[in-house]
Amino acid sequence: MHTALVFAPHADDAAAFCGGTLAKLADAGWRVVVVRVTDDARDSxxxxxxxxxxxxxxxxxTAAAIMGIADIMELGFPTDSLADVPETALRERFVYALRKYQPYAVFTFDPFAPSEGNRDHVCVAQAVEEAFWVSCFDLHHPEHFQEGLAPFAVCERWYFGRPVSxxxxxxxxxDFFEKRVAALAAHxxxxxxxxxxxxxxxxxxxRRAPMxxxxxxxxxxxxxxxxLHEQTTAVAAAAGLPPDSKGEAYRVVRFGDMEDMVEQLSEPLPDMPDAH
Ligand SMILES: [Zn+2]
Known part of the structure; x- marks a missing residue:
């Protein structure tokens, strides 16, 4: 069965941006793992x-249990300060996570979203984008291999954002809207x-808002x-889903410009589950 790995700068990002999809994947039998990058020490x-x-x-x-998340990898970087952490230091931890969990798909903020105002989100997104290809190199962080890990390439990148470009x-x-609401409210x-x-x-x-x-x-x-009702209903309606549906929007990248060529040249591996 496949694994989905979520690179979440903060504790609430998974529930806030892709919680319905994660609950849906977990329900379908996927192993869903969250890499929580910061300690959220000031978010209160x-x-x-x-x-x-x-x-x-x-x-x-609590939120992870609601969404069916199997594991949380804590990185413990100081919150709201990732701009002071070298990108290569973040990237090394992300490469390690990719090699350890071997996900079919990763979820994170879009590294090219023009209107993202949170530097932690931007730093994580950019480091994940680099980790995507660095994790394949056997000369990058060979110390990981002493633990039995190996070069690894994730297949799909699911980018979320506000809004998704x-x-x-x-x-x-x-069918998973209530779980997303409960998971986010848990934070x-x-x-x-x-x-x-x-x-x-x-x-x-x-002004003030007594409510x-x-x-x-x-x-x-x-x-x-x-x-969330207003947000997800609008996303679903714009995508042409049936009335009263709820949706989460993504920019999904697989092989990018090479997608057509890969489709033509490749054939199924006999011992792999079909993801599609
Ligand atoms: Zn966040």
């Missing part, structure tokens, strides 16, 4: 860094911080459900 409101790390880690475990695939997640600490940013901006704007203030102290599920 009114807590210490230690308590923030503890809560965000626990909430990720050059989108070419919408995954129908209608209560990070969702409260997201909401707090909005409330602070509103204050500067000279959002009340949501801060309450169960965030209804709010998360409403936001």
């Amino acid at each position: 409101v009114g807590l210490t860094c230690e308590e923030t790390v503890r809560r965000n880690t626990e909430e990720l475990k 050059d989108q070419n695939h919408v995954e129908d997640i209608t 209560r600490t990070m969702m409260q911080n997201t909401l707090n940013q909005l409330l602070l901006q509103l204050r500067t704007f000279g 959002l203030e009340a949501a801060m102290a309450d169960d965030l599920t209804p709010l998360v459900a409403a936001v």
Whole structure:
């Protein structure tokens, strides 16, 4: 069975950007693994860094269980500071993860998304893009081979973003929408911080939103459900899926410009599952 590897800069990224698809793949028998790149030590409101790390880690475990995620690889880089980490250092960890888990597909932010405003997202996306080909080289990080690992090439890259540029695939997640909502709402600490940013901006704007203030102290599920409903319904409708469907948008890259040539030249391996 295939493996999907998610390179998530932060604990909530998997649920926030591709949670329905991950739950769908896990339900179909795929092994889904999340590489959590940072420690999320500052993503909270009114807590210490230690308590923030503890809560965000626990909430990720809850969300992962809801989505059917089999394993979480913690890299522990300082959050919101990946711009200070050499890309080659990030890349080495990603190459290691690719060689260890041997995924058929990776999921991450689009390295070429023009409107991504989060540097951690950009740094991870760019390092994954490099790790994609560096992981094939037997002269890059040969120390990995002492653990029994080998050069490895992932087949498909599924890029998400806000919004996805050059989108070419919408995954129908209608049957897994509730899981995505529950998984994202499980990240209560990070969702409260997201909401707090909005409330602070509103204050500067000279307004307040009592409904959002009340949501801060309450169960965030209804709010998360409403936001995701609107977003995924619009994606599904634009893709021509049946009414009331819900979708997640991606730019999926396999062989790129070489896709036609590869289709013509290749034939099935006898001992591999058919992914299509
Ligand atoms: Zn993030």
